[in-house]
Amino acid sequence: CRASGEVHETSLRKDDLPVHGLSETIVGVLGGGQLGRMLCQAASKMAIKVMILDPLENCPASALAHYHMVGSFDDSATVQEFAKRCGVLTIEIEHVDVGTLEKLEQQGIDCQPKASTIRIIQDKYFQKVHFSKHSIPLPEFMQIDDLESAKRAGDLFGYPIMIKSKRLAYDGRGNAVAKSEEELSSAVNALGGYDRGLYVEKWAPFVKELAVIVARGRDNSILCYPVVETIHKENICHIVKAPTDVPWKIRKLATDVAYKAVSSLEGAGVFAVELFWTRDGQILLNEVAPRPHNSGHQTIESCFTSQFEQHLRAVVGLPLGDPSMKTPAAIMYNLLGEDEGERGFDLAHQLIGRALGIPGATVHWYDKPEMRKQRKMGHITIVGPSMGIVEARLASMLKEQSLDCQ
Numbered sequence: 223c224r225a226s227g228e229v230h231e232t233s234l235r236k237d238d239l240p241v242h243g244l245s246e247t248i249v250g251v252l253g254g255g256q257l258g259r260m261l262c263q264a265a266s267k268m269a270i271k272v273m274i275l276d277p278l279e280n281c282p283a284s285a286l287a288h289y290h291m292v293g294s295f296d297d298s299a300t301v302q303e304f305a306k307r308c309g310v311l312t313i314e315i316e317h318v319d320v321g322t323l324e325k326l327e328q329q330g331i332d333c334q335p336k337a338s339t340i341r342i343i344q345d346k347y348f349q350k351v352h353f354s355k356h357s358i359p360l361p362e363f364m365q366i367d368d369l370e371s372a373k374r375a376g377d378l379f380g381y382p383i384m385i386k387s388k389r390l391a392y393d394g395r396g397n398a399v400a401k402s403e404e405e406l407s408s409a410v411n412a413l414g415g416y417d418r419g420l421y422v423e424k425w426a427p428f429v430k431e432l433a434v435i436v437a438r439g440r441d442n443s444i445l446c447y448p449v450v451e452t453i454h455k456e457n458i459c460h461i462v463k464a465p466t467d468v469p470w471k472i473r474k475l476a477t478d479v480a481y482k483a484v485s486s487l488e489g490a491g492v493f494a495v496e497l498f499w500t501r502d503g504q505i506l507l508n509e510v511a512p513r514p515h516n517s518g519h520q521t522i523e524s525c526f527t528s529q530f531e532q533h534l535r536a537v538v539g540l541p542l543g544d545p546s547m548k549t550p551a552a553i554m555y556n557l558l559g560e561d562e563g564e565r566g567f568d569l570a571h572q573l574i575g576r577a578l579g580i581p582g583a584t585v586h587w588y589d590k591p592e593m594r595k596q597r598k599m600g601h602i603t604i605v606g607p608s609m610g611i612v613e614a615r616l617a618s619m620l621k622e623q624s625l626d627c628q
């Protein structure tokens with residue numbers, strides 16, 4: 223795995239170039255949220271046409287997509303209709319109708335990454351079983367079906383214990399912590415009960431949470447981005463620091479685990495591998511997202527090839543780009559909804575106003591129609607000559623703000 227610094231020799235000669243755009247393949251994206259929006263932004267630089275499928279008429283990607291089909295990515299007939307119009311089908315969210323993708327693949331539709339990958343990822347328990355079969359280090363885990371099995375897990379793993387919903391989880395909605403046996407029932411109820419499909423994970427006593435974006439081309443070439451640190455607040459990604467300040471050995475181990483995890487999955491695209499660096503020096507895998515990810519947003523400003531451009535290059539079959547950093551340091555700060563409605567917009571706009579005056583800062587606003595508490599509304603990336611300087615710039619941006627920089 224080439225982590226950084228090396229650039230692929232392009233094999234594309236002038237005569238091979240398509241009539242318009244860097245690739246004539248029309249990329250169909252299931253989902254039109256902020257990730258879809260940033261894919262469209264990257265596509266416009268390369269004149270690649272992106273179509274999106276999303277039920278929301280004014281979803282973040284809608285205004286920037288070549289074509290927006292309004293409909294559900296979880297509805298079989300709609301996904302089939304959409305697929306007919308695209309050269310390659312990809313995702314910006316894994317909670318799609320994977321059964322239909324499998325059927326479409328049998329009919330010759332090109333899905334990248336492969337439906338098999340999406341099936342593994344969209345059920346977190348199944349994902350854990352898959353990675354454990356491939357000898358990827360993970361926190362211990364166990365399915366729970368009733369209070370008795372939950373108690374058994376507590377006895378086995380100790381407390382606190384992390385209870386997780388197997389499916390449809392994001393931004394920590396689907397996680398509940400039980401600090402003792404007495405809290406098991408309330409934590410399970412908060413997740414909607416055992417019928418929702420739950421499992422538990424042993425608590426990972428992490429020093430830092432790390433993440434690695436891994437890109438795989440259609441020719442199976444794999445490139446890894448530099449390891450970053452992710453800082454979560456109430457289970458939601460809040461800050462990303464690139465590169466992370468960890469010993470060389472840990473960086474290497476994190477990259478190796480990420481490489482191995484992605485190698486066990488099928489298809490082209492970028493994959494985000496979330497990891498725990500534990501107190502006893504282990505790297506444990508938390509989860510994988512088979513698509514661009516929040517931990518890679520800073521690559522837009524800080525790397526030679528952003529994760530979004532890389533995903534497009536990968537799925538259409540262009541050579542992968544250089545993932546290494548072109549700035550010494552970068553921090554990504556998520557703009558999470560502070561309040562509902564107008565007051566939330568006011569607070570976000572105050573912060574954006576300050577960010578616009580910070581050297582090296584770039585504001586991304588997703589244009590979501592509704593402001594909600596803890597919702598990802600945008601992000602700000604700050605780059606600079608050292609992590610110390612970037613941290614100081616972030617602190618000055620957050621001055622007089624209730625939001626804290628950890």
Ligand code: ATP
Nearest residue numbers: 361384391392393394395423424425426454457509
């Ligand atoms: P995402 O938005 O990344 O998809 P998610 O809803 O899938 O989030 P997870 O990634 O499973 O949720 O967990 C969210 C956060 O909760 C993690 O980043 C970590 O901070 C914490 N967490 C998850 N599992 C554990 C664990 N076993 N031990 C300790 N902390 C954990």
Ligand code: MG
Nearest residue numbers: 391392393509
């Ligand atoms: Mg997740």
Ligand code: MG
Nearest residue numbers: 393496508509
């Ligand atoms: Mg996660």
